[in-house]
Amino acid sequence: MRPNSQSMRTLADVAARARNVLAGGCDSPVRSGWSIAEPMFVQSSAAGAYAFDGEGRRYVDYVMGYGPLLFGHSHPALTTGLDDLARHGFVWGTTHAEEIRLGERIRTHLPSMERMRFVTTGSEAVMSAVRVARAFTERNVVLKFAGNYHGHFDLALLDAGASAQTTGARRGGIPEGVMRDVIVARYNDLDSVDALVRGRERELAAILVEPVCGNMGWVRPAPGFLEGLRERCDGYGALLIFDEVITWPRLGLRGAQARSGIVPDLTTIGKVMGGGAPIAAFGGREAVMNELAPIGSVFTGGTHAGNPFCVAMAHRVLDLLEEHPEYYARMSSLARQLAAGLRSILTERGSLYAVVQDESVVDFKFRPGPPNRDYDDARMADKKQYAAYYRAMLERGVLLPPSVNEVMFLSTAHTTADVEATLAAAAESLALRQ
Secondary structure, three states: OOOOHHHHHHHHHHHHHHHHHOHHHOOOHHHHOHHHOOOOOOEEEEEEOEEEEOOOOEEEEOOHHHOOOOOOEOOHHHHOOHHHHHHOOOOOOOOOHHHHHHHHHHHHHOOOOOEEEEEOOHHHHHHHHHHHHHHHHOOOEEEEEOOOOOOOOOHHHEOOOOOOOEOOOOOOOOOHHHHHOEEEEOOOOHHHHHHHHOOOHHHEEEEEEOOOEOOOOOEOOOOOHHHHHHHHHHHHOOEEEEEOOOOOOOOOOOHHHHHHOOOOOEEEEOOOOOEOEOOEEEEEOHHHHOOEOOOOOEOOOOOOOOOHHHHHHHHHHHHHHHHOOHHHHHHHHHHHHHHHHHHHHHHHOOOOEEEEEEOOEEEEEEEEEOOOOOHHHHHOOOHHHHHHHHHHHHHOOEEOOOOOOOOEEOOOOOOHHHHHHHHHHHHHHHHOOO
16 A cells, blocks of 8 residues: 555654654664655554554565564564563563573574673674773774674774764764774775784784674675684784674574684674564673673673563573574575565566575665675665665555665565565566666
C-alpha cells in the first residue's frame, strides 16, 4: 500500500514535532534519512518480519534493527514471560550467577575470549578494548580502516563507515590529540598498512578491524588480509582487535574469527547477542584482560553492565541458536533466493551491479563492477540512484536502510512470500530508473 497525501501530511507533522524536541529530530542520524535526502520513516510498531508506520501500513523490514533481530521482531521465545524476568529486577549493581553462566557459554563458542567483561553497547565494548590494548602495550597509536564502523567514540569516528561519514574532525568535536594517535588505512590493502605504519611500528598499540565489514556495504576480507594483520601485530608487538559486533553470532556461533582461522587478541561483541536488548561485551587473552581493575589499573564499569534482565535475554538468544542450528540454513536459503532474484532483475536491465550474499545478509550498490573491496569503492556508489530506489521500494511496502552504506538483514521470520514480494517491488522500482 502506497502512502497517500493525508499520510504524508501526518508524517510531516510527526517529523516537525520530532525536530522540536529531539536534536536533529532523531536519536541517531541515519534514522533521519539525511544521507539520502529522504523523509524520515516514523514507525509505530513491528511484528515478525514487518514494520508498521503511523497509519498502520505494513512493510517488509530489512533493517532488522541494523542486524540484531535474527528472529525478527518480538519472537515469542524472547518476549514470553518478560514479567517474570522483570519481577527479579532490572538492575542490581552486583555480580550474579547468570552473568557468569553467560560468559561461560560465550567462551565455548568464542574461545579467544578467555576473559571478558560485559557492557551495554558496542561503542562501549570497542572503546574499552582499545583502552585495554593501550595499557597492555604501553603505547598510544591505533590503526583502523576507512569505512569500518566501531561506534561513536572519538577515535572510531575518523573516516568511519555506516552513516557517520565524519569529515571535519575538529568540527565533529574530535580533539587534535586523538587524530595524532590514529592511523586510518585502506581495508584489504596491506601495502597501505605498511606505508602508514612505517617508522611508527613501536608506537602501535593495536590494529582494530571488522573481520567482515557491514558498514560500507558488505565487504569480505581479501585472501591473506586478516592473516597479514595478524603477522604484523605479532611483528610490531601490537594487539589485534576484531570488532564482531555485527558478525557474532549472525555469521554463526563461532563468528567471523572461526571462518578466517585467525585468533585475535581482543574481540568485541554486541547487538546480535541481545536480540534487541542492550548488552555487549569485550574480551580476549587472560594476560591482556588482567590489565582491568581490580587486578590491573584500567577502569571500565557501568551500573547496567551485566544487568540481570539483558543477561537473561542473551541467554534466550543463545538457547534458540543452540537448539535450532537449522535456523542458519533457513535464513541463508532465503538470502540466496533474494540475491539470485536481484541479480536476475539487474541483468535483465543491463545494470552491472554486483549482488553480495553472505549467510543472512544481502547487499548491492549502484556502482558497476565487482563487489566493494574498500571504502574508496563504497564512496563511488550513486547516492541519488539509491535514494530513488529506497523511495520506490518504500512506496511498494519494503523498508530498506536509509543509507547507501548499509545492508539488508534477513531473519527467521522472513518467508518465501516476503522475498517474492520484495523482488516484485525491486523489479518495478528499478524499472522506474530507465
